[in-house]
Amino acid sequence: MDRKKFALDKMYNHFLHIAPRYRELRTTDLGPILFITNKLRSLSNIRAADIGCGSGRYSLKLVQHLGEKCHLFCLDNNKEMLYHLKEDFIKNNITNFTPIRSDSHKIPLQTDSLDCAMSFNAIHHFSLQNFLKESSRVLKNNGKLFIYTRLRDQNTRTIWGTHFPSFNKKENRLYELDELKSAFEKDPNLNINSVRLFEHNRVYPLEKLVEQAKNHHYSTFKFYKKHEFREALHRFVQNILNHYDDLDKISWKDQNTLLVIENKQ
Numbered sequence: 001m002d003r004k005k006f007a008l009d010k011m012y013n014h015f016l017h018i019a020p021r022y023r024e025l026r027t028t029d030l031g032p033i034l035f036i037t038n039k040l041r042s043l044s045n046i047r048a049a050d051i052g053c054g055s056g057r058y059s060l061k062l063v064q065h066l067g068e069k070c071h072l073f074c075l076d077n078n079k080e081m082l083y084h085l086k087e088d089f090i091k092n093n094i095t096n097f098t099p100i101r102s103d104s105h106k107i108p109l110q111t112d113s114l115d116c117a118m119s120f121n122a123i124h125h126f127s128l129q130n131f132l133k134e135s136s137r138v139l140k141n142n143g144k145l146f147i148y149t150r151l152r153d154q155n156t157r158t159i160w161g162t163h164f165p166s167f168n169k170k171e172n173r174l175y176e177l178d179e180l181k182s183a184f185e186k187d188p189n190l191n192i193n194s195v196r197l198f199e200h201n202r203v204y205p206l207e208k209l210v211e212q213a214k215n216h217h218y219s220t221f222k223f224y225k226k227h228e229f230r231e232a233l234h235r236f237v238q239n240i241l242n243h244y245d246d247l248d249k250i251s252w253k254d255q256n257t258l259l260v261i262e263n264k265q
């Protein structure tokens, strides 16, 4: 098996395994949802797609905030993620959605059919240029694409980037803003309209952080060998003990970036 396929399979299996607990292990931010909802407020009917939607923690908030005027296509290549998304939407009495198992660069939706598309925490898993080309195809003229991500330098300032050994070295998939900008320059139709920084104050007990890491809530942890991970987690706990007095209140600031992109054909 070639190395690229092996790496993709490993990631697929990671998401398959973590799908039932993904929502509870990750922290979901309301800021980007309110921002996107506000940007779309003038539209009376919205056909939207959440690409790389996972188990739908952001998709659910989107449909809840946009309401009945929206139909959301929830796309992910992972069948288990989509299973849990469906389950959660049904539990929340949401019906204006369609889950679709699909690759981000081969979307089974018609050309010029969407008012907007969004992707949360997922573009570093995609083939970026192919994803942009496909997004541009499915978006209507003047349609919007929202990309919410951690940049590489933002990742280094998280609690993991600061205190978990080798975290920044292992995570080499994230982009810097310049890299994203040059990807958009290569695309003839997509133009960056604005870039918005989000800051989130986090306060978690150490116990919760250890639980997150042990469950590989960030796929970065899959890049550690088993014994290497055990050693790194031990050193992480030591680093936290050295830096914080109250182990029930480990605080730091997370940053994320939201790109608003316009499709002009």
Ligand SMILES: C[S@@+](CC[C@H](N)C(=O)[O-])C[C@H]1O[C@@H](n2cnc3c(N)ncnc32)[C@H](O)[C@@H]1O
Residues within 6 Å of the ligand: 015, 026, 051, 052, 053, 054, 055, 056, 057, 058, 075, 076, 077, 078, 081, 102, 103, 104, 105, 119, 120, 121, 122, 125, 126, 127
């Ligand atoms: C880090 S998770 C983020 C999920 C969700 N957006 C969230 O924030 O909770 C990345 C998601 O992208 C999906 N994914 C990875 N590569 C993909 C691809 N090529 N096409 C479609 N989905 C993909 C994974 O299955 C996973 O659900």
